[in-house]
Amino acid sequence: MNLFANMDRGILTTADMKQKKYKILYLIMFLFLLVYCAVCFFPVVWILLSGFKDVKEMYAVPASFLPHKLELSKLVKVWTEMKFYKYYISTFTMALGSVAADVIVCGLAGYSLSRLKPKGTKLILAVLFWIMLMPGTMRTVPLYMIFTDFPHLHFDMSNSFWPIWIMAAANVFDIILFKNFFDGISKALIEAAQVDGAGNLQIFFRIILPLSVPIFMTVSIFAFNGSVGQYFWPYLLISKQNLTVLGVQLFNLKSSPYTMDYQMLALLFSILPQVIVFAIFQKKIIGGVNVGGVKG
Amino acid sequence: MPAKAGKKPKFNLIRKNCSAWALILPAVVCVYFVVLRPQITGTIWSFFNMRGYKVGEFVGLDNYRRVIADTMFAKTVGNTFRYVFWSIIIGFPIPVILAVVLNEVVHFRNGFRFWVYFPSALPSVAVMTLWFLMYYPDRGGLLNLALSKFGLDPYVWLQDPKHTVMFIVISMTWNSCGATAIYYFAALQGVNRELYEAALMDGAGFMRRFRSVTFPHMSGVMLLFLIRQIIGVFSIMEQPLQMTDGGPNGASTSLGLLAYKYGFVSVRPQLALAVGVIMFLILIVFTCFYFYLNKKVEDNQ
Numbered sequence A: 001m002n003l004f005a006n007m008d009r010g011i012l013t014t015a016d017m018k019q020k021k022y023k024i025l026y027l028i029m030f031l032f033l034l035v036y037c038a039v040c041f042f043p044v045v046w047i048l049l050s051g052f053k054d055v056k057e058m059y060a061v062p063a064s065f066l067p068h069k070l071e072l073s074k075l076v077k078v079w080t081e082m083k084f085y086k087y088y089i090s091t092f093t094m095a096l097g098s099v100a101a102d103v104i105v106c107g108l109a110g111y112s113l114s115r116l117k118p119k120g121t122k123l124i125l126a127v128l129f130w131i132m133l134m135p136g137t138m139r140t141v142p143l144y145m146i147f148t149d150f151p152h153l154h155f156d157m158s159n160s161f162w163p164i165w166i167m168a169a170a171n172v173f174d175i176i177l178f179k180n181f182f183d184g185i186s187k188a189l190i191e192a193a194q195v196d197g198a199g200n201l202q203i204f205f206r207i208i209l210p211l212s213v214p215i216f217m218t219v220s221i222f223a224f225n226g227s228v229g230q231y232f233w234p235y236l237l238i239s240k241q242n243l244t245v246l247g248v249q250l251f252n253l254k255s256s257p258y259t260m261d262y263q264m265l266a267l268l269f270s271i272l273p274q275v276i277v278f279a280i281f282q283k284k285i286i287g288g289v290n291v292g293g294v295k296g
Numbered sequence B: 001m002p003a004k005a006g007k008k009p010k011f012n013l014i015r016k017n018c019s020a021w022a023l024i025l026p027a028v029v030c031v032y033f034v035v036l037r038p039q040i041t042g043t044i045w046s047f048f049n050m051r052g053y054k055v056g057e058f059v060g061l062d063n064y065r066r067v068i069a070d071t072m073f074a075k076t077v078g079n080t081f082r083y084v085f086w087s088i089i090i091g092f093p094i095p096v097i098l099a100v101v102l103n104e105v106v107h108f109r110n111g112f113r114f115w116v117y118f119p120s121a122l123p124s125v126a127v128m129t130l131w132f133l134m135y136y137p138d139r140g141g142l143l144n145l146a147l148s149k150f151g152l153d154p155y156v157w158l159q160d161p162k163h164t165v166m167f168i169v170i171s172m173t174w175n176s177c178g179a180t181a182i183y184y185f186a187a188l189q190g191v192n193r194e195l196y197e198a199a200l201m202d203g204a205g206f207m208r209r210f211r212s213v214t215f216p217h218m219s220g221v222m223l224l225f226l227i228r229q230i231i232g233v234f235s236i237m238e239q240p241l242q243m244t245d246g247g248p249n250g251a252s253t254s255l256g257l258l259a260y261k262y263g264f265v266s267v268r269p270q271l272a273l274a275v276g277v278i279m280f281l282i283l284i285v286f287t288c289f290y291f292y293l294n295k296k297v298e299d300n301q
Helices: A020-051 A073-081 A084-116 A122-131 A140-148 A163-167 A172-183 A186-197 A200-211 A215-230 A231-237 A248-253 A260-294 B009-045 B062-069 B069-091 B093-104 B109-121 B124-135 B142-149 B164-188 B193-201 B206-234 B238-243 B255-265 B269-300
Strands: B048-051 B055-059
Touching: A020 A260, A020 B109, A020 B124, A020 B142, A020 B164, A073 A084, A073 A260, A073 B093, A084 A122, A084 A172, A084 A200, A084 A248, A084 B009, A122 A172, A122 B269, A140 A231, A140 B009, A140 B124, A140 B255, A140 B269, A163 A231, A163 B009, A163 B055, A172 B009, A186 A200, A186 A231, A186 B206, A215 A248, A215 A260, A231 A248, A231 B048, A231 B093, A248 A260, A248 B124, A248 B164, A260 B069, A260 B109, A260 B124, A260 B238, B009 B048, B009 B269, B048 B269, B055 B238, B062 B069, B062 B109, B062 B269, B069 B093, B069 B164, B069 B206, B069 B255, B093 B164, B109 B164, B109 B193, B124 B193, B164 B238, B193 B206, B206 B269, B255 B269
Parallel strands: none
Antiparallel strands: B048 B055
């Protein structure tokens, strides 16, 4: 059996692998990947194992990676004592709202800019494109001012998720991503539907939407992952206890009275949503990087 | 669109435009308030005095003078360039190597791709907490635990002002490297196989093939990523805020973090805006260069 039967992608070919020096090179590269993956994976395992140690054990001499015993009940204890269910509920409210805002607002705008092309489309696209490039280093303070005291109307959006959702909807990159995707849908299909007398909305729901499931999935997954993990704006704008999200909880962990083992298990609970999403949608996520990579 | 007989074509056109605009409007309103307006007002207000978050009177370049006179400013400019420097040294070559190696190794390909990407799937706030715990200065931290296995004394890691920037960059690289490697990996799929075959005919070895086929194919994308990385790292703020709060003694405060502290800790938002505008002026040069190059790379492909 030839171990190297289908080397058709890289620099090395199946024929090369007959030579000893290439076999060694291959082995080195394989080991390099193995070590790198261990570096990616080990810190998380360490956190998990250390979370089960008590504080005395952490400082024991000689130190050990493995805890004395794996008490699974500790997971439950940390979950209930730190009230993680509350953080989960508020985080999911924030994240799902952001996904909905992003997909609906950017999806519709992208559709209109790609398919309906009203007067002014070119101008809008040019402005969006330039905005996307603009370094936004002076935006934080004015944005904070808009959300705490809306210009002219003077209402305060802090202590709610509205600022987060509005920011999710203002995703210029996703508008352009949607537009580019819709540009790629065959015109003939739409013209045929128009001949049959279908209106714009009908075309959108019957033809465009079914064909665009992949892009909606990709944008949703990335928007969800991005939103679940954020802490900066929730930290600045939300002080209400029952709206505290996982990211803010993590940010405050350092200065919390919880001991290190609690902090570690709390960290694990905080990354759980993304790890699950990644495990389920890994093909989509790894492939989706490239969708964004075409223009970006 | 040809007007149907008997209907008013002009009315149809307006109606069509209106419904199309209605779909764009929510996005335009959101982008206006979240991006465009802050960009413009932020620039204008940097020339105004502010009381709390209320805009006061015009003061010309006063805010800029006060920022530049602040001793922290020179220090943070230096730190910011230190972040960029270390991210080029550490964060730039690793994804390139990873992508090339990922493309060569055929065994466990999917498993390797999964774990290489894994850290990028985690939120940055969690990664910074994770590394904060790994860098823990006493024996509870993973790195000191490893040192003790070799019989070495614990090290202070992030509390060492000389190297704190480098350690933050290492944790950022751990976080983002996988996704970047996957981009490069995708670029590698576009290499023309015939070029490899031609090089093989000439008896070119691995390094020769890499230098004359693989590298020229990737170099455009690599340069684009390098500039993007410089732009991204130059405005770094959240990572030091979380890991060190800019310390020890300001050794890891970046320009972005300085602006944050002006804006929300010492509540002198006018100074935050001035720092923001200064950063903007530096970054816009890089951004223009990026787009000039991007066009060139696209034209070549």
